[in-house]
Amino acid sequence: MRTSIATVSLSGSLTEKLTAASRAGFDGVEIFENDLLASPLTPEEIRARCADLGLSIDLYQPMRDIEAVPPEEFARNLRRAHHKFELMGRLGADTVLVCSSVSPLARDDDALAAAQLCQLADLAQGFGIRVAYEALAWGRHVNTYDHAWRIVEAAGHPALGTCLDSFHILARGSDPKDLEGIADIPGEKIFFLQLADAPLMAMDVLQWSRHYRCFPGQGGLDVTGLLRHVIAAGYQGPLSLEIFNDVFRQAEAGPTAIDAHRSLLVLQEAAGLAPLPAPVVPTGAAFVELVTVDAEPASALLGALGFARTARHRSKPVDLWQQGEARILVNLGPAARRHGTFLAAVGLESPDPAGAARRAEALLAPVLPRRRAPEDAPLDAVAAPDGTELFFVATVATVATVATVATNGMNRTNRAVAEVATGIANQPELPDWRADFVDVPHHDATPHGVTRIDHLALTQPWHEFDEAVLFHRGVLGLHAQECVDVADPYGLHRSRAVSNPDGSVRIALGVGAAPTDDGARAQHIALATDDVVATARAFRAAGGRLLTVPANYHDDLAAQYEFADGELETYRELGILYDRDAHGEFRHCYTDTVGRVFFELVQRDGGYRGYGARNAPVRLAAQHAVR
Template sequence: MRTSIATVCLSGTLEEKMHACANAGFDGIEIFEQDLLVSPHSPEEIRDLAARLGLSLDLYQPFRDFEGVPEELLAENLYRAEAKFRLMRSLGMDLMLLCSNVGTATIDDDELAAAQLRRLGDLAARYGIRIAYEALAWGTFVNDFEHAMRIVDLADHPNIGTCLDSFHILSRGWNPAGIEKIPAEKIFFVQLADAPQLSMDILSWSRHYRVFPGEGAWELDKFMGHLVRSGYNGPVSLEIFNDVFRQADEERTAVDAMRSLIWLEERTSVHLLETDGPDARYPMQLATLPQVAEPTGFNFAEVKAENTEHVQQLLSQLGFTFRGRHRTKPVQLWTQGQARIIINEQQARGLEPTIAALAFDVEDPLVAASRALQLKATAVPRQSQANEAVLQAVKAPDSTEIFLCEATPDGTAAWTDEFATDGAKRSGQDLITHIDHVNLAQPWQHFDESVLFYESTLSLAPRPSTEVPSPVGLVRSQVMRTEDGNVRLALNIAPLVMEQPGPSAESAYPQHIAFACTDLIALARNAVASGLEFLKIPANYYADLQARFRLAPELLATLQELNLLYDRDETGEFLHFYTATVGSVFFEVVERRSSYDGYGAPNAPVRLSAQYLLSKHG
C-alpha cells in the first residue's frame, strides 16, 4: 500500500513538513496550496527537495468553487485553473483535487456540472494533468460521493475522476459499500481521516476534530475493505484538520500518522481475510505485522526518583516486602503476591517520584517488540551485564518505558533473581495479590497518539471515555484494557490549568498504581497500625453513600473510620482507598467483590477534591 499525507496535517514550514514525512517513512505527500504560497522556495526547488527526500508529489489541493456556475464565472474559473496547471507543471505534479462547489454554485444541474468538468478536463489534458473531483460533505449541490461519481460519469473524460474522502462519506452517514461499484480507474485519489463521534455542524467537525485512523470512532478497516475490493491501487493518504496536530512537533506527528496507516493496513488485511477468505486476491497489496496476543498481566511497575524514602515507606506500610537491591544497579525491588514495584534511582537527580515504566507479561517478548518497532515505537537502550535478563522495551508517547516480559504459568519473573535477598524483611501478610490497574496522566496534545499506541502495539482495547469533574476543571479518562481485564490502563488528560508530567519534571497532576487485594478492611487496619495516613475523605461523602446504598451501620462506620470508599452495581461491590501523593505518585488499593468490573467512578471527584485540598493546605 502506497502511503501519502497532506501537508496540512503538520505544523511548520513546507520544507520542515517534507523532511518530517520522509523521516517517518511516507512514500509521498499532498501539497496543500497555502503551504506552497507562504514558502520562500520556488516550485522547482520544492520539486527537487521532494526528489532528494524520496517523496512523490501526489496531489495538489484544493481547487474550489468551479462547477454549477454561469458561463461568465466559468470563464474566470478556467483562467484560474490554467494558472494552477502551469504551477503544477513546475512542481512536476499531475493530479489536482477539485472540491464540489460550496461558495459560488447557483445552478443545480448535473448535466451542466458535467459539461463544465469536461471543459476543465480538456484544459487539464493540455498540461498532462488529471482532476480528482471530491464531494464535500457541505457542498451546495453535491455532498454525496455517489452523486459526485454520477457527474464524473456524465463528464466522460479520461482526465476527470473522483477523490474519495472517508470524512466526507462517513460524517454524513453514507454507506461506503457503493465504493465497490466505482471503476478502479476512475478513483484517482483516496484521503482518510478518523473522527470522534460528535453532534455538531459538519464543517466545524471537519475543520477541528479529525484524527488519524484508530484515534476516532469509525471503522476505517471496513471502509478500506470496500476500497480494496474496488481494485484501487493508488496512494492512500491522510488529510487531517486538527488544531492540536497543527501545534505539535511535526516530526512526532508524522510518526503518529505513519503508525496509524501501518495499523490500518494490518486491520484491513485481517478484515478482508475474515470476510473474503484466504484465497481472495486484489491489486493493492496489504502488509501485515507480527501478531501478538493480549498481555496476560502486569509484570512490574517502576517508580523513579532521586529520593525514594517516602515511596519505600508507603510500600512498607501497605505490607510489601523489600526484596533487596539489584546487584549492579541502584534499583530496589518490592513485592507482595504477584505485585512487583521497582524503585529506580538511576539518572534521577532532582526528580520527584514519578511512574517511569510499566512491564507487561506477553507470550513472546521478541515478537511483541518487533511489532512495536514496526509501528514506529522507539526502542529503549539498556545495558545488561553478564547473566542478567535481556528485557525488551520501547517508549510510549508520554515517555513511559514499556517493557515486554515473558509470561510464565506460575507468574514468576526470572529477572527477580538479580536482586539480593539477604536481609529482605517482610512487612506483613500478603493481602495484595497483583497490580489491578495503572492510571497515567497524558499531555493533552498527545492523548490520541497514546490511545493508538497502546491499541496497536499491545492490543489493548479502548473503552468509552468519561469526564470527571475536579476543582480545576474536567479530567477526561480513557481506559485501555484486555478483554479479560487482567490488564487495565487508564489514560487521563488533566485540565490545561494543571501542568502535565514530563520525563524530568514534577507534575501537578498525580498518577497512580492500584493494587488488588483479598480483604481491604484488614489491609487498611494493618496499614493504619503501621502509621499509614490515607487520603482524608469528607463526612459528606459518607452521608451520601448511606443515602444511595443503605449500608449496614457497622460497615458504614468502618468505611468512615478508615477513610475507605465504596461503590456497588448490579454485578458486585468495590472497596478502595488512596494513599497520600509523593511527587506525582500515589497508590490505590482495591477489593473487587463478585463480578464488579469498574473503577469506582462516582468516587473519582471525591478523590480529586481531597487531593486538591491537600495540595493547597497540606
C-alpha cells in the same frame, strides 16, 4: 500500499512538515495550498526538497467552487486553474483535488457540472494533470460520493476521476449498504483516497470536520470497512491522511507524523492489506518501576502498604519490593532526571517478548536497548508515547507459583494466567528479568492483603492522548473502553482505559484540562486486595496516611445505597469510596502522593468493570485540598 499525508495534518512550516512525514516513513504528501503560499520555498525548491526526502507529491489541494456556475464565473475559474496547473508543473504534482462547490452561485445542474468539469479536465490534460473531484459532506448540491461519481461518469473525460474521502462519506452517517456502490466505481477512476477518522460527536459536520478529525482508529468511524470497499473497487493509489485537528495543529510535527503513519499500518492490517507481526497481548503486570532521587519516601510508603524489600539489583541501586504478585522496583536513578519520583517503566508479562517487540517496532515504537547495562539480562523493551518504558518479560518465579495453583480450581482469570504461564515455563530460553536481582534478607513483614497490581493510571502529555490510546490498542493489542470526562476542581480531565481480555492488564490513560497541566502529570498505581478495609487498616496501623474524604460524600452514599450496619462508618473512617455497576461493586481508597505518584487500594467484586470514575472528582478535590 503507498502511504501519504496532507501537509495540513501536521504543524509547523512546510519544511518541518515534509521532514516529519519523511522521517515517519510516509511515501508521499498532499501539498495543502495554504502551506505552499506561506512557504518561502519556490515550487521548484519544494519539489527538490521532497525528492531529497524520498517523498512524492501525490496531490495538490484544494481547488474550490469550480463547477456548475454561470459562464463568466467559470471563465474566471479556468483562468485561476490555468495558474494553478502551471504551478503544479513547477511542483511536479500530477493530480489536483477539486471539492464540490459550496458557492451560492453554484446551480443544482449535474449536466452543467459535468460539462464544466470536462472542460477543466481538458485544460488539465494539456499540463499532464488529472483532476480528482470529491463530494464535500456539506457541498451545496453535491455532497455524496455517488453523486460526485455520477457527474464524473457523465463527463467521461480520461483526465477526470473521483476522490473518495472517508470523513465526507462516513460523517453523513450513511447506512453501510450505501457504501456498496463504491465497489462499482472502476478502480482506475478513483484517482485518490483520503482517510480520516473522527470521534462520534453529533455536531455540525463542517465544524466537526475542521476541528475534530483524527487518525484512523482514533475515532468512531468505520474507516476499515470503507477501505475494504475501495480496495474491492480496484483502487491502486496511495492511502492518504487528511486531518484537520486543533490538537495536532499545536503538537510537534515529528511525533504526530509517527502517530499518523502508525494509524495507517494498523488500518492496513485490519483491512487485510498488509500483515504485521501478530499482536502479543500481555498477560499481566510483572512489575512497575519508580525512579527517584530519594528512595526514602517511596520506600516508607511501600513498607506501610505491606510490601517487603525482597531483592536488590545485582549492579544498580534498584530495590525490588514485593507483596503477593505485586512488584515495585524503586530505582535510585540518575539525578539528572528532575521529575522527582515518577513511574518510569512497566514490566508486562508476555507469552512472547521478542514477538511483542517485533510488533512494536513494526508499529514505529522506539525500541530501547535490550540491555540497560552490559551485565543485565537482555530484555525487550519499547517506549510508549509518554516516555514510559514498556518491558516485555516473563517472570519465571510467577510461572512456577501460578502453575502450581492453577489446578486448584482458581477463578477463570488465574486459570488463564496459569495456562499462559505453563506455556512460558515450557520456554526456558525466555530471559528472566528477576535474574538480575539478588534476594536480600528481609523481615518477613506481614503482608496487608495486596494480591497484585489492579491497574495503572498514567496521565499522558496533553497533545498525545489520542496517540497513546492508539498505541496501546495497536502495539499492545489492548482493548479501549469509552472515554469519560472527569471534573477536577481546576479543569475537566478525560480518561480512557485500555485492558486485556481478562482484566489482568489495565491502564487508565488520562489527560489534563490543558497543556499547562503537563508539568505535573500524575501517575498512580492501584493495588488489588480482597479486603480493602483490612488492607487500609493495616496500612494506617503501619503509619500510612489515607486520603481524607469529605463526610458529605459518605452522607450522599447513604442517600443512594443501603449498607450493612457499620459498613458506611468504616468507609468514613478510612476514606473508602464506593461504586457499583451492573456487574459488581468497587471499593477504593488512596495514599499520599510521593513526587508524581500515589497508590490506590482497590477491592473489585463480582466483575465490576470500571475504575470508580464517578468518585474521581471527590478524590481530585481531596488531593488538591492537601497540597
